[in-house]
Amino acid sequence: MEKTILLVDDERMITEVLEAYLIKEGYNVVTSDNGLDALRKADSVKPDLIVLDLMLPDISGEEICRLLRKESDVPILMLTAKSGEEERINGIVIGADDYVTKPFSPKEVVVRIQAILRRTGKQAPQTDDQGEILTYNDNELILDLTKKEIVYRDEIVSVTPIEYKLLSNMAKYPGRVYSRMDLLEKIQEDGISYEGYERSIDTHIKNLRKKIESDPREPKYILTVFGMGYKFGGVPDAKNASR
Template identity: 80%
Template sequence: MSHKILLVDDERMIIEVLEAYLQKEGYQVFCADNGLDALRKADSVKPDFIVLDLMLPDISGEEVCRLLRKESDVPIMMLTAKSGEDERINGIVIGADDYVTKPFSPKEVVVRTQAILRRTRMGEQADGQLSFNSKELVIDLLKKEILLNGHGISVTPIEYRLLSNMAKYPGRVYSRMDLLDKIQEDGFSYEGYERSIDTHIKNLRKKIETDARDPKYILTVFGMGYKFGGVPDAKNAAF
């Protein structure tokens, strides 16, 4: 089954060009020209990837991204005419996985889309395991266990939720607020502050990193938050 992609932009020409390029690659493409329609279609279509313009006629792309992130981890690529560093950082902080500045090459958007979809699916296995760095780190999503070099390690429920959520999307940057939201999903109640995430990350690094001062799994992205840096095992790919 081909991936479903939602294009959100109020410029008809951009929609038509990207739709043609993505359909040529075999993707199912759905389109919206405003934020409210984008949210409705995201809810009904359940896309695998969203290309989202920041300048929309009703609500901003930033707000659409924030609302989507409350419900979904779907990868999001932002399109914008703004090229400043602050805008790019803000886009990533609020939950975007990539950021493309207009004018852009449609081929570049397609290649980036393919790369992100490949990356986000690399760690998913039919048996509910995520495996990284030649099975050095294995996360069993069904048993809720973490194995390091074949041995189970003891983690707190919060540490497990932090690691498992980040590992599902290697390379994606999570702000501290994103991670707070993640550990409070599915009925899990946690009273904490954004900076308390730093303490949990520090403790988790001590358990899974060879050198907690030079981590390879939980990486700090200065000024933004954290990302998972493990390399998904090739056999995990869903293709």
């Protein structure tokens, strides 16, 4: 099935070039040059991924990302002229899945889009996850690996694709200690180098704890192993459902 990419940038030359490259790769492309229009199209078109420029004439890309994350887990690739570590980490904090710094190669953008779609499960089905449901602590936490949903205390939790990837990988092996680099490799799985991202794992873990821990300061699911990394502390239920 053809994937739809929403390109949001007020520089016409950028959208035209990226659109041409993406169409050549078989994607359906919708474009927007301002924030309000982008939000409307994101709601009506339901794109598989959004390429979002941070510098827009009406609403900042950061604010658009925050608004989208309240309603959707659509993958977001940010385009930014800011190359500092603080700016990159802030983009991850508010929900972006990746970023590309201007000026950039259109080919790199296409490769990163393909990589995001692969690791978020929107490019190809994860056959090893089909039909599997994992439950912990008397059904307090449920991971439906088929639907890629997380349920905490009977409510579906809205998580970003990266947060889902982190939790699902850790939950499959309770007690196993993962270094930050281990977790970084789990969410990448595409051979692309992401400088500075190792530190951003802490940010994703912090955000995830807010969503699945009754007290994030005293977590029972995502535990810190000092000097080493993190491990999943949930207790698997005796009868997990599987295919």
